[in-house]
Amino acid sequence: MTTAKMTRREQYAAMTRAALLESARRLFVEQGFDAASVDDIARDCDVSKGAVYHHFRDKQELFVEVYRDSERKLMEAVMQVHGQQLDADPWDLIVACSQTVLRRRAADAEGCALLKQASTVLGAERRQQLDSELVLPLIRGLVQLVHDADRLQPVDIDIAAQLVFHILSESSMLIAFSADPQTSAEKVEAVMLRMFEGLHTKS
Structure with missing residues (x-):
């Protein structure tokens, strides 16, 4: 066709x-x-x-499209990592994808500038809605993979995915608003991975 x-x-x-x-x-x-x-x-x-x-329609709609495009590029980088590590242990995959989000965020000054404005321009709820449309399906899929490999603690998969999403979302905000995004990303990553470990079972 x-x-x-x-x-x-x-x-x-x-x-x-x-x-x-x-x-x-x-x-x-x-x-x-x-x-x-x-x-x-x-x-x-x-x-x-x-x-x-x-x-x-208006300037806000322009901002929405600019912001979406910026976040989409971030997710393309994450999907590239995902595609390169499909044979990896599911837990290692979710860690690698999460690290990519934080490290790419810290390296993207323009993306940080847009993220800092997004909550004010769109409202925090609308910003998170846009982010969830792009990010949450991937997170849900990764958590499901960990569950299917018997590497997830006995918790609700949907709630676990939502919490991982919110941790990544707030981590991105901390990095964006930091005077030193690279150092902030390193500190945030260390705490984030410790928090994620509570979901992980090595048995």
Whole structure:
């Protein structure tokens, strides 16, 4: 089955949308959400203000898409680790994926800048909802693997996955708001792995 080619208009629309997201990302990081206006984003992208509203309902929707894209790239790095270690012990796999989240977070200054703004711009509940859509299915799958390998303590799998998600979410916030993300990530990782050990059975 062949995929229909995009028309020239559709190609232009897709390119404009991508350019708007890139301009918005850069301005949100450099200036902050409040200071970066829709006019600034349109001007930076060399399009009309109306073009911005053609693709996005408002500035907050632009931020949502920029934030989603940033978090999606983080998850792509985690999935790469996941794919490379499919034959690993399930517990080692969940540890490796969790470490990747923290270490990539610490190395991504732009991602940290967006994460620091996300709770204020979107509200903490909305931010966690967006994060859970991307992250929770993977965590749930990893916890299930550990359970199926008889390496999980006798606990509820869904609750365990939710708690692991919230630990990673709060750990990311600690790193993002730290003056020294790399050192913070090392300290957070040490505590996080100790907490995870309570779920692990080596028998």
